[in-house]
Amino acid sequence: MIGAGVAGLAAADELRRRGFGVAIYEARDRIGGRILTHLDARFPMPLELGAEFIHGEAPLTERLLREARLSDYDLDGESWIAERGHFRRAEGFWDEVDRVFDAIDARRKDLSFDDFLAQSPGGKSLARARAAARTFVQGFHAADPAELSTLALAPRNAGEPSEEAARVGRVVEGYDRLAAWLARDLEDDLHLSTPVREIAWEPGRAELALEDGSRIAARAAVVTVPLGVLQAPPEEPGGLRFRPDPPKLRRTLDLLAMGPVLRLVLGFREFPWSDRRDLDRLRFLQTADETFRVWWTAYPLRVPVLVAWSGGPPAGAMSSRSPKEIEAAALRALSQQTGLSRQRIASRLEGVWSHDWSADPFSRGAYSYARVGGSEAAKALARPVEKTLFFAGEAADEEGRTGTVEGAIGTGLRAAKQVRRALG
Numbered sequence: 001m002i003g004a005g006v007a008g009l010a011a012a013d014e015l016r017r018r019g020f021g022v023a024i025y026e027a028r029d030r031i032g033g034r035i036l037t038h039l040d041a042r043f044p045m046p047l048e049l050g051a052e053f054i055h056g057e058a059p060l061t062e063r064l065l066r067e068a069r070l071s072d073y074d075l076d077g078e079s080w081i082a083e084r085g086h087f088r089r090a091e092g093f094w095d096e097v098d099r100v101f102d103a104i105d106a107r108r109k110d111l112s113f114d115d116f117l118a119q120s121p122g123g124k125s126l127a128r129a130r131a132a133a134r135t136f137v138q139g140f141h142a143a144d145p146a147e148l149s150t151l152a153l154a155p156r157n158a159g160e161p162s163e164e165a166a167r168v169g170r171v172v173e174g175y176d177r178l179a180a181w182l183a184r185d186l187e188d189d190l191h192l193s194t195p196v197r198e199i200a201w202e203p204g205r206a207e208l209a210l211e212d213g214s215r216i217a218a219r220a221a222v223v224t225v226p227l228g229v230l231q232a233p234p235e236e237p238g239g240l241r242f243r244p245d246p247p248k249l250r251r252t253l254d255l256l257a258m259g260p261v262l263r264l265v266l267g268f269r270e271f272p273w274s275d276r277r278d279l280d281r282l283r284f285l286q287t288a289d290e291t292f293r294v295w296w297t298a299y300p301l302r303v304p305v306l307v308a309w310s311g312g313p314p315a316g317a318m319s320s321r322s323p324k325e326i327e328a329a330a331l332r333a334l335s336q337q338t339g340l341s342r343q344r345i346a347s348r349l350e351g352v353w354s355h356d357w358s359a360d361p362f363s364r365g366a367y368s369y370a371r372v373g374g375s376e377a378a379k380a381l382a383r384p385v386e387k388t389l390f391f392a393g394e395a396a397d398e399e400g401r402t403g404t405v406e407g408a409i410g411t412g413l414r415a416a417k418q419v420r421r422a423l424g
């Protein structure tokens, strides 16, 4: 097993329970991958620097939470828009945007999302909604609309704004506890700080070369490293070489892209707008800022924590900036869009936390999306190679849940089943 994110951990846990001998090799000195929970004594809630939400119905996540005796809660609260110094409610807004997504016709030829929008689905009356839909795919899917496959958004219109808003939950104790639960029995089979550099394989046998030069032989390898790592040149830090490359692997990987995200957690002594009673239930805030268009609070928890979010090309454009510059840009945006003075915001700010997922050699981006022509690429990645190599991880999810924890867990369980069938 390569990688101890939730996909690798779920696969290892399932195979171990079924009596298979499993060893898991993880490059970082911690488990969880793109789940990264930070605790700060000043804030009575875990601060998530990676995954935070449980999106929609997530039966696999829910089952694990129950088994682990962890708890989750649904989010409610109000959506607001802050623009040119004023706050206003954002009612009914997403329903209009959904109508744009509803115009996707799964029987048509694939187009980039930009080309789809250029056909003016919904006509004049949805012009504003189309602009919002474009912003939505950047933020939610971390995607470049000029590259994003419209067909990949078609199945059940997964990832549509209103579906996204339908049910969103959060793990009370922190998402990292879910990863810890999956790893509970792995003990000596879990090897941290052990990057895998190469997988040499032939049908029925895989040999892993570790960074320290040692080699591990196995009957099969389950590869759960992020898409960004699979796409990276093998000689780069974190890079992974296949000997030989599985047939069609490169072509499949080229049809997928890893999207960038900036995610800053701003912890306040009290919210800079705390004197406004009408904003007491503020959960979700949209702004017209070019980079930080989406913000959310900890609501329904009454904890003064605000997340600044940017995804897709606007986040990518900031990639060469230092963390301090990015933080300054977020605070400037908050001030400009809400009309609250920089001094008022700064005087209440207690801390800012983030993780640079794009610069991290073991993620190389936030999560994946399909490029034009790539709506079936996740399925291709999920196909076992000669009963020997099995790919799992959010990018290999076949059920429209890419980019989520639920999807990643699902791929781990699917890979475990494939291994059982192949070796059992």
Ligand SMILES: Cc1cc2nc3c(=O)[nH]c(=O)nc-3n(C[C@H](O)[C@H](O)[C@H](O)COP(=O)(O)OP(=O)(O)OC[C@H]3O[C@@H](n4cnc5c(N)ncnc54)[C@H](O)[C@@H]3O)c2cc1C
Residues within 6 Å of the ligand: 002, 003, 004, 005, 006, 007, 008, 025, 026, 027, 028, 031, 032, 033, 034, 035, 049, 050, 051, 052, 053, 054, 055, 194, 195, 196, 197, 224, 225, 226, 229, 238, 239, 240, 261, 263, 357, 361, 362, 363, 365, 366, 367, 392, 393, 394, 395, 402, 403, 404, 405, 406, 408
């Ligand atoms: C900022 C951000 C916010 C997100 N928000 C949400 C959210 O709200 N809700 C949600 O459901 N999802 C969210 N996601 C997505 C979610 O985090 C991922 O889909 C999920 O955690 C991926 O799990 P995984 O096991 O597929 O990959 P990972 O968690 O990335 O695990 C892969 C593992 O492989 C390891 N690895 C890499 N290279 C090597 C190597 N050469 N050798 C050995 N090990 C290696 C990595 O260190 C890592 O531990 C978010 C992601 C990010 C980055």
